[in-house]
Amino acid sequence: MRTERQLATAAGLAGLLPPAALASDRAARIASDIAPAIAAAIAAEIDMLRQLRAAREREEQRIFEACRSVGLAVDRLEQARFTAAEPAARRGLEQAAKTLRRAIQAKDVHATR
Numbered sequence: 732m733r734t735e736r737q738l739a740t741a742a743g744l745a746g747l748l749p750p751a752a753l754a755s756d757r758a759a760r761i762a763s764d765i766a767p768a769i770a771a772a773i774a775a776e777i778d779m780l781r782q783l784r785a786a787r788e789r790e791e792q793r794i795f796e797a798c799r800s801v802g803l804a805v806d807r808l809e810q811a812r813f814t815a816a817e818p819a820a821r822r823g824l825e826q827a828a829k830t831l832r833r834a835i836q837a838k839d840v841h842a843t844r
Contacts, residue, residue, distance in 0.1 A: 790834070790837065790838045791838070793834045793837075793838075794831070794834045794835060794838060797827065797830045797831035797834045798831060800827040800830060800831070801824070801827045801828055801831050803827070804820070804823045804824035804826075804827040804828075805824060807820045807823060807824075808820040808821060808823075808824050
């Protein structure tokens with residue numbers, strides 16, 4: 732008993748933790764030691780997932796804008812049918828469709844993330 736108290740006192744003076752008597756005490760000490768590292772790893776993973784979600788939302792927004800442009804180009808072509816403006820409207824529709832295709836292909840490339 733006295734030896735244990737002397738060891739605990741010496742360990743305290745040396746800045747060491749006293750030996751744990753129970754396995755649950757050791758487990759609690761280990762858990763408290765690694766908890767900050769685990770919390771930091773989880774925080775880093777959450778940050779990475781937020782960045783990926785923001786990138787995905789930007790890609791989807793580009794696709795929505797390209798779809799809107801295609802719809803507007805179709806409307807312009809319908810209004811310009813059988814007029815002198817029809818060739819320009821067709822080129823505008825073609826350009827909008829190419830932009831949409833590029834946006835979809837870019838999303839497919841990044842879909843593996």
